[in-house]
Each structure stands twice: as C-alpha cells, then as structure tokens.
Amino acid sequence: MKKLLLLFSLTFITLFTFGQGRNCPSVVDLSLMQTQNPARYQQFMNLESFTTNYINNQGGANYRLADPNGLIIIPVVVHILHRNEAVGTGLNISLAQIQSQIDVLNEDFRRLNVNRINTPAAFTGVASDYNFEFRLACQDPNGNSSNGVTRRFTSKTGFQFSANSNGTANENSIGIKTTSSGGEDPWPTDRYLNMWVGNFTDGTLGYATFPGDFVTNPNADGVVITTTSMGRTGNVLAPYDGGRTATHEVGHWLNLFHVWGDANCGDDLVVDTPQQQTANLGCPAFPHRTCGNTTNGDMFMNYMDYTDDGCMNVFTNGQRLRGRALFAAGGPRAAFLDNYFRIQQPASNIICTGTVNLTNPNCLPTTWSIVSGPATLSSAGNTQVTVRATGTGSVALRAIAGNYTSDININVNNSGPSASNATLIYPSGQRGVDPVPLCAGCAYNFLVDFVAGATSYTWVLPSGFSFVSGRNTSTPGIRTSSVSGTYTLYCSANNACGTSWTHSLVINVGSGGQQQRIAVYPNPTQQDLNIEYITTNDDLTISSTDKTENDDFSVKLFNDSNQEVRSGLSSDGKLTIDIRDLKDGLYYLRVTDTKGTKTMQVQIKR
Numbered sequence: 161m162k163k164l165l166l167l168f169s170l171t172f173i174t175l176f177t178f179g180q181g182r183n184c185p186s187v188v189d190l191s192l193m194q195t196q197n198p199a200r201y202q203q204f205m206n207l208e209s210f211t212t213n214y215i216n217n218q219g220g221a222n223y224r225l226a227d228p229n230g231l232i233i234i235p236v237v238v239h240i241l242h243r244n245e246a247v248g249t250g251l252n253i254s255l256a257q258i259q260s261q262i263d264v265l266n267e268d269f270r271r272l273n274v275n276r277i278n279t280p281a282a283f284t285g286v287a288s289d290y291n292f293e294f295r296l297a298c299q300d301p302n303g304n305s306s307n308g309v310t311r312r313f314t315s316k317t318g319f320q321f322s323a324n325s326n327g328t329a330n331e332n333s334i335g336i337k338t339t340s341s342g343g344e345d346p347w348p349t350d351r352y353l354n355m356w357v358g359n360f361t362d363g364t365l366g367y368a369t370f371p372g373d374f375v376t377n378p379n380a381d382g383v384v385i386t387t388t389s390m391g392r393t394g395n396v397l398a399p400y401d402g403g404r405t406a407t408h409e410v411g412h413w414l415n416l417f418h419v420w421g422d423a424n425c426g427d428d429l430v431v432d433t434p435q436q437q438t439a440n441l442g443c444p445a446f447p448h449r450t451c452g453n454t455t456n457g458d459m460f461m462n463y464m465d466y467t468d469d470g471c472m473n474v475f476t477n478g479q480r481l482r483g484r485a486l487f488a489a490g491g492p493r494a495a496f497l498d499n500y501f502r503i504q505q506p507a508s509n510i511i512c513t514g515t516v517n518l519t520n521p522n523c524l525p526t527t528w529s530i531v532s533g534p535a536t537l538s539s540a541g542n543t544q545v546t547v548r549a550t551g552t553g554s555v556a557l558r559a560i561a562g563n564y565t566s567d568i569n570i571n572v573n574n575s576g577p578s579a580s581n582a583t584l585i586y587p588s589g590q591r592g593v594d595p596v597p598l599c600a601g602c603a604y605n606f607l608v609d610f611v612a613g614a615t616s617y618t619w620v621l622p623s624g625f626s627f628v629s630g631r632n633t634s635t636p637g638i639r640t641s642s643v644s645g646t647y648t649l650y651c652s653a654n655n656a657c658g659t660s661w662t663h664s665l666v667i668n669v670g671s672g673g674q675q676q677r678i679a680v681y682p683n684p685t686q687q688d689l690n691i692e693y694i695t696t697n698d699d700l701t702i703s704s705t706d707k708t709e710n711d712d713f714s715v716k717l718f719n720d721s722n723q724e725v726r727s728g729l730s731s732d733g734k735l736t737i738d739i740r741d742l743k744d745g746l747y748y749l750r751v752t753d754t755k756g757t758k759t760m761q762v763q764i765k766r
C-alpha cells in the first residue's frame with residue numbers, strides 16, 4: 161500500500177518493548193524525521209525520487225551488468241566479536257554457522273526457501289526472486305585472500321542498542337562497528353556488505369542502516385546480528401533460529417521499511433504489500449485482516465514483518481525493485497558494481513609482457529579476452545592475467561564473470577631495446593676509446609649508455625675476465641685478464657620481448673697501466689676540458705701496479721686531421737684546458753705519465 165507520507169505517525173515506542181517477540185530498532189518514521197532532521201529527511205526523499213524513477217522505467221542501466229535484471233553478487237564480510245572462546249564455541253561461532261546464514265540469505269532473496277510453499281496463494285503472484293546472491297568475500301580490501309570472516313576479542317561482555325534522539329542508532333554508544341570501542345572497523349562499505357555479529361544482551365535481534373544514510377554515514381553502513389540469531393545451525397536460539405533476522409536486516413539495508421510502515425496502518429512505500437495496522441508477532445493464522453485489508457489481510461509472512469523465523473517466507477516484486485534500484489547508475493550502491501568487478505588500469509604501458517590485476521572480491525570465475533589490438537593472453541586467473549604484446553598500439557582488454565563485465569584500454573609495445581645514437585660500452589672515464597688500453601688483472605667500472613626500453617644487460621666476457629659486481633646491470637665491475645693481449649667484450653641490452661641490442665668493445669690488456677685512473681670530463685664538452693687523476697676508489701682500481709705515486713702528467717690535444725691544437729702539463733694531478741675557440745668535432749687527447757701514454761677520444765659539441 162502506497163499513500164501519502166504525511167500519514168506516517170509515531171508508534172515505535174511499542175517496538176522497544178522487549179521480551180514479547182521480535183525486536184528490530186531499524187525504524188523509520190518519515191513524518192517525525194521531517195521535523196526532527198530535515199537534512200536526513202531530504203536524503204531519504206531524494207532516494208525515493210530516484211527509486212520511483214527507476215521503478216517507473218522498469219530497470220534502466222546497471223553499470224557493469226551485462227543484463228540489468230541479471231544476477232547481482234554481493235560480497236559479504238562477517239565480523240565476529242567474541243570473548244576468546246575457541247573458534248566454533250560460544251560467541252566465536254563456527255564458519256559453518258556463518259555459512260548457514262549466507263545460505264539462508266541466498267535462499268530467501270532467490271525465493272529458493274523451502275517454506276515458500278507456505279506463501280498463501282493470494283500472495284504468490286507478487287512473490288519475488290531478487291536475483292541477488294551473497295558470498296563471503298575471498299579478497300580483503302588489500303586484495304589478499306580471505307575467507308570473508310574477521311574474528312576479534314571484545315572487551316564488552318555484551319552489546320546494547322542505543323538510539324539517538326532522532327531514532328537513528330547511536331553507534332558510538334553501541335561500539336560494535338569500531339575496533340577501538342570493542343567492535344571491528346568496517347571493510348569499505350562501497351564494495352562489501354559488512355555484517356557484525358556480537359552478543360546483544362538487551363533483546364535486540366539485529367538492526368541495519370538504510371541506504372538513505374549511506375552518503376552521510378558510510379562507515380556505519382551494514383547490518384548487525386546478535387550471535388544467537390546468526391544462521392540456522394550451531395549457537396542459535398528458537399524462535400529466531402532460522403537465519404531470518406539477517407534476511408530482515410539485509411532487507412532494510414536494501415531500502416525496505418517494516419511492512420506496517422512503522423505507523424498505525426502506515427505505508428512501507430511498496431506498492432504490492434497490503435496496508436497493515438502494526439507488527440505481527442509469532443505466526444498468525446491466514447488471513448489476518450487489519451486496516452480494511454478485508455480480502456487477503458496482512459502479509460504477515462513477509463520478511464519485513466516481526467513474525468517468527470519459521471513463519472516468514474516471502475519478498476514481493478515491489479520490494480525487489482527498491483533493492484535493485486540502489487545498484488543502478490546514480491544509486492547509493494552503484495559503486496558496489498563499479499568497485500566490485502573491475503580491471504585495474506596498469507600504472508604504465510605494457511612493454512612486451514606484463515600482468516594486469518582484477519578487483520574480484522568473490523573470486524568469480526573470470527573469462528578474459530582481447531577485444532581488439534595487438535596482444536595475446538596467457539596465465540589468465542580470476543584476479544590477474546598476463547598480457548603479451550604482439551605489436552605496438554592500444555589494446556582493448558575485457559573480463560567477464562557471469563553478469564559482470566569490465567573493460568579497459570591499455571597501450572602495449574613489443575619492440576626490443578633501441579640504442580640511442582651514441583650508445584657505447586666503456587670503462588669509466590674512457591668513453592669512446594676503442595680499442596681501450598687497460599692493465600692486466602685490474603678491475604674497472606664499466607658503463608653502457610642508456611638504451612631505451614632495456615630492463616637488463618648481458619655482458620659476455622673474454623677468456624680470463626671476470627665480474628666483480630653488477631653482472632646484469634648497466635654498470636658492472638669487471639676484472640681484466642692477467643694475460644696481456646687483445647680481447648673483445650660484448651654487451652646486449654634486453655627486455656621481455658626477448659630481443660636485444662648488442663655492442664662490442666676491443667680491449668688491449670697490458671697496454672694501459674695507469675690511465676684507468678685518469679678521468680676526462682665533460683665529454684662531450686662545450687668550453688673546458690678537465691683532466692685529472694681519480695683519487696677516490698670509484699673506478700674499482702685494485703691492482704697494486706696501478707697505484708702510481710707520481711701525479712705528474714702531460715697532455716696533447718689533436719684534431720681529426722692529427723694537428724696538435726692544445727698541450728699542457730700538470731704537477732698536481734689535474735689540468736683544465738680552455739677549448740672555447742675550437743670548433744665542434746672529434747678530437748684526440750694524448751695523456752702521458754711515467755708509466756706510458758694513452759689516447760682518448762674527446763668530442764666538442766655545442
């Protein structure tokens with residue numbers, strides 16, 4: 161029965177009378193709310209407008225659903241608050257008891273409950289399958305695997321419901337939703353249905369938040385169940401031992417009000433539930449007529465009445481549409497579908513091969529596909545897939561699990577490492593010298609100029625050479641052979657495409673001696689050329705024969721026509737040559753000290 165909201169009136173005082181039947185304090189008296197909390201009232205009215213629009217248009221777009229009327233799967237996390245009992249005893253209820261509650265939700269919301277045969281024929285025409293499925297989450301908010309259950313010791317010997325003056329739950333006083341207050345902090349309420357289970361000692365069977373409050377109070381969102389009404393096996397007490405307390409509370413979470421509208425002959429804003437005077441307790445005989453519903457009477461077997469668990473057996477089509485509206489684009493639970501099954505955009509382009517992750521907190525069996533673009537897939541899982549580029553460009557990647565789809569575009573690249581114009585390998589301080597004279601049995605820092613796209617390097621050493629450090633890097637330490645002679649060293653740049661760039665360097669072992677201790681910089685240069693003995697050990701020079709005490713050296717600079725254009729002498733280990741009047745081009749620097757002469761290539765470039 162749907163009628164003007166103004167006809168609501170205040171009757172919920174009776175609802176707090178304990179010990180004579182079901183007690184659920186999730187009461188909404190909209191007329192009272194309008195005067196006591198106009199802002200909250202406006203939120204509820206906005207959601208009613210949204211819901212009415214959804215229902216009038218019979219569905220509409222559900223983001224990420226292939227079929228707007230198809231299955232919606234809701235990840236559930238159950239927070240158990242216990243007193244240090246062993247798992248499966250006392251308040252620390254077993255996983256089997258928790259799972260039995262999930263089973264009841266799935267039966268009731270899919271109309272697969274065994275006692276659906278008890279729905280009177282007068283109401284079977286409006287009886288409904290929500291097409292919702294509840295599953296304990298298999299991923300926690302960080303993406304780690306989980307069984308969807310948290311267990312925490314609570315310092316509270318019992319919880320008590322407490323209401324604010326406007327009728328909403330006083331969560332600060334109750335404490336079950338906050339770890340620091342003896343409860344458990346929620347998992348993100350925009351992607352998990354949080355269900356807290358604790359020992360309520362005031363007769364409260366459970367309570368729930370309404371989606372109309374989600375925007376302003378997301379951290380309270382979810383349902384609360386007293387331990388002895390959780391599930392239908394283990395630690396449950398009759399007559400609320402059939403798991404219907406949670407069915408009822410999740411009904412609130414899905415925007416249902418009590419069927420009597422929390423008022424005398426009130427309105428629950430559902431078109432196909434009869435108007436009824438007040439809550440029914442126990443299990444009345446059909447028909448039970450009130451408020452002039454003289455034909456079929458109250459729908460006391462509706463999950464949103466107060467009857468015993470064994471008496472409840474039906475949701476209606478009107479109730480279903482209110483719940484499904486929440487998940488439509490723009491609805492307060494739309495983020496559930498958006499956040500629930502979503503391919504995560506990689507932080508960078510995929511070069512050759514890479515993994516892409518999927519948020520999938522129920523680990524739904526997932527089918528991956530490349531819709532378009534140059535790539536193939538391998539190692540597909542329910543939370544991750546490996547993409548391998550077969551070309552370069554944009555790839556449309558899709559994941560499907562039942563009624564869910566998620567699409568992203570990624571850029572892939574399958575080219576191997578590409579050498580820049582002047583890519584070289586060389587010992588530190590001797591860039592461009594080829595062949596390079598080095599001393600026998602000495603260790604040097606080698607370098608390779610930046611190679612675009614490379615992720616590792618393979619150095620192939622001649623006989624008698626060995627690595628000191630950095631074997632697969634662009635800066636390995638390499639010791640030369642102790643045998644003088646001419647050797648060739650190779651370096652390949654690699655990435656996941658498996659292709660590589662290779663360069664070689666000819667080394668004259670035994671002709672060097674001291675020059676590895678001479679640095680020439682900058683090179684290329686624009687105005688000055690600095691030549692100095694390296695006094696730190698950063699070139700890994702460890703051979704005792706390298707360690708000259710004589711810092712004197714002379715230099716001569718030749719142009720590419722072999723004309724001497726500069727010369728100089730150093731007695732303190734360093735020298736700076738002004739080359740501003742020399743034109744751009746390649747030059748050769750000859751350095752001579754007591755141990756010999758070495759020639760290095762120098763470039764002037766402006």
Ligand SMILES: [Zn+2]
Nearest residue numbers: 184185186408
């Ligand atoms: Zn209720």
